[in-house]
Amino acid sequence: MKTILENKKAKSEYQILETYEAGIELKGSEVKSIKMGKVSFKDSFIIIKKGELFVINMYVAPYEFSTHEKLDPERPRKLLLHRKEIDRIIGKSKERGLTIVPLKIYLKNHLVKMEIALAKGMKKYEKKEKIKERIIEREIKRELKNLRRAN
Numbered sequence: 001m002k003t004i005l006e007n008k009k010a011k012s013e014y015q016i017l018e019t020y021e022a023g024i025e026l027k028g029s030e031v032k033s034i035k036m037g038k039v040s041f042k043d044s045f046i047i048i049k050k051g052e053l054f055v056i057n058m059y060v061a062p063y064e065f066s067t068h069e070k071l072d073p074e075r076p077r078k079l080l081l082h083r084k085e086i087d088r089i090i091g092k093s094k095e096r097g098l099t100i101v102p103l104k105i106y107l108k109n110h111l112v113k114m115e116i117a118l119a120k121g122m123k124k125y126e127k128k129e130k131i132k133e134r135i136i137e138r139e140i141k142r143e144l145k146n147l148r149r150a151n
Contacts (some may be wrong), residue, residue, distance in 0.1 A: 004034060004112075006104040007041045012127065014101055014119035022091065022103075022114050023080035024055070027071055029063035034112050036063075039105060046079070046100040046116060048090055053079040055102055055114070079114065092118055 038061035046055050054076045059134070062070060081089075090149070093100055103115040122130075146148075 002107045004037055004043060004105045004107065005039055007102055010101045010103055010117070010129075012043055013122060014099070014117070015122055015126075016103070016117045016119050017098065018092075018118045019103065020081065020085055020116050020118075021108075022053070024112055024114050025078040025080060026060075026112060028068055029066035030060050030071065031112060032066075033061050033063040034105065035107065040064075040089065041102055041105075044102055046102060047076075048093070048100075051086065051090070053081065053086060053089065053100065053116075055079060058102070064122075079116065089116075089118060096120075 040059040042057075042059070044055055046053055046056040049053075056076050057074055058077060059073050060071075062073060089100060092098055098118045098120055101119045103117050105112065105114050107113070128144050
């Protein structure tokens with residue numbers, strides 16, 4: 001498994017509850033462009049349309065050596081999941097007011113996959129608490145390291 005792109009902002013903005021692996025419906029040269037790492041998650045999100053999941057605003061740069069049709073770099077792309085998974089995700093997102101967030105794009109057996117998550121948005125105070133916990137943890141590790149050196 002080779003990670004191509006990771007959405008670090010999502011991990012700080014949301015509390016991840018469940019993750020799913022989804023295929024992405026790509027056309028022609030988009031696969032080569034993604035494998036070269038010319039893809040961006042910035043401002044992308046997942047919507048539900050007619051019982052299907054689509055990733056919106058995911059930028060895939062046009063493959064420069066392509067001789068076929070030129071595709072829109074930010075076109076909506078369908079996510080490929082089993083029907084039971086789609087129904088579960090749709091049900092939970094409507095039921096509890098959760099959102100569906102793209103986490104990362106990776107290669108698995110030469111196929112482009114996307115990890116998506118059911119997530120709950122964090123409040124400002126929750127984000128600040130998380131940052132404080134990280135700082136405290138880092139300081140504890142530093143002190144333990146200094147104590148080991150002293151002995």
